[in-house]
Amino acid sequence: MNEEQIKKAGEILSxxxxxKEEVQALQDTIYVIGGKWxxxxxxxxCNGNRRFREIQRSIPGITTRMLSRExxxxxxxxxxxxxxxxxxxxxxxxxxxxxCMSFGGIILEMIRWGKQHREKIKQA
Amino acid sequence: MNEEQIKKAGEILSxxxxxKEEVQALQDTIYVIGGKWxxxxxxxxCNGNRRFREIQRSIPGITTRMLSRExxxxxxxxxxxxxxxxxxxxxxxxxxxxxCMSFGGIILEMIRWGKQHREKIKQA
DNA sequence: GTTACCAGTATCATTGATGATACCAGTGTT
DNA sequence: AACACTGGTATCATCAATGATACTGGTAAC
Numbered sequence: 001m002n003e004e005q006i007k008k009a010g011e012i013l014s015x016x017x018x019x020k021e022e023v024q025a026l027q028d029t030i031y032v033i034g035g036k037w038x039x040x041x042x043x044x045x046c047n048g049n050r051r052f053r054e055i056q057r058s059i060p061g062i063t064t065r066m067l068s069r070e071x072x073x074x075x076x077x078x079x080x081x082x083x084x085x086x087x088x089x090x091x092x093x094x095x096x097x098x099x100c101m102s103f104g105g106i107i108l109e110m111i112r113w114g115k116q117h118r119e120k121i122k123q124a
Numbered sequence: 125m126n127e128e129q130i131k132k133a134g135e136i137l138s139x140x141x142x143x144k145e146e147v148q149a150l151q152d153t154i155y156v157i158g159g160k161w162x163x164x165x166x167x168x169x170c171n172g173n174r175r176f177r178e179i180q181r182s183i184p185g186i187t188t189r190m191l192s193r194e195x196x197x198x199x200x201x202x203x204x205x206x207x208x209x210x211x212x213x214x215x216x217x218x219x220x221x222x223x224c225m226s227f228g229g230i231i232l233e234m235i236r237w238g239k240q241h242r243e244k245i246k247q248a
Numbered sequence: 249g250t251t252a253c254c255a256g257t258a259t260c261a262t263t264g265a266t267g268a269t270a271c272c273a274g275t276g277t278t
Numbered sequence: 279a280a281c282a283c284t285g286g287t288a289t290c291a292t293c294a295a296t297g298a299t300a301c302t303g304g305t306a307a308c
Binding site for chain 1: 143145147148152154158167171182183184226227229230231232233234236237238240241
């Protein structure tokens with residue numbers, strides 16, 4: 001085995017390892033943001049919607065039940081903060097955490113894809 | 125209403141429209157790549173895995189049934205091409221289409237997120 | 249001849265995610 | 279008084295996604 005062959009073998013051997021790591025990373029991410037609503041809620045809150053009904057109105061098709069469940073889960077997992085203010089009337093606000101913001105890249109890429117896809121469909 | 129106010133009003137009015145478009149784009153994308161396996165299969169094939177068992181081995185946890193279903197569906201939707209070669213023994217190969225490649229950005233972002241996430245968990 | 253690989257299909261069971269609908273207590277609006 | 283809005287909860291139903299397991303028909307290796 002000459003030097004080049006050794007180098008090649010190294011690449012071949014190391015490649016599957018990288019692949020495994022990437023597959024695992026992908027699976028983790030899919031697990032965290034899986035489901036029909038999670039990313040939409042994150043996107044909505046990051047876009048400035050803070051009130052329950054406001055968020056609900058911004059996401060076509062979501063029911064109060066699903067939104068309620070997701071918000072609770074996301075609060076438990078530090079994705080958002082829930083704040084209750086007692087003035088004349090009760091005021092509930094949801095705000096994003098830094099952790100939540102870390103999905104920005106994924107969301108932007110998905111929005112880009114969705115827009116391009118719609119363009120292609122239109123043309124055809 | 126002065127010029128500045130007019131400009132501001134324009135922004136306020138245009139913003140909800142952009143939001144709606146983006147929500148729709150997001151929903152489209154989630155619909156297309158939804159589910160536990162779709163992106164993983166795309167990733168696997170784009171990484172050079174072409175044979176059924178090869179793809180299966182590269183994705184921890186997937187069953188033959190799920191892989192079979194997904195591959196069929198993806199073929200029907202032009203995401204991949206299925207090629208059968210008849211030599212001494214039958215050879216089936218799956219290859220990505222250009223359309224399939226368009227998910228690259230999303231996948232890369234998700235891998236990045238997953239890796240960072242694992243780092244954070246480790247540190248804590 | 250037994251074991252193992254390939255590319256799947258078939259059948260059944262489960263369950264998690266989602267939907268539909270109604271409801272509650274409080275405040276404000278007409 | 280009647281209606282609408284707020285931030286949800288409760289209950290029930292359903293369905294799509296997934297899992298488990300077994301099996302098939304052909305080739306090749308030991």
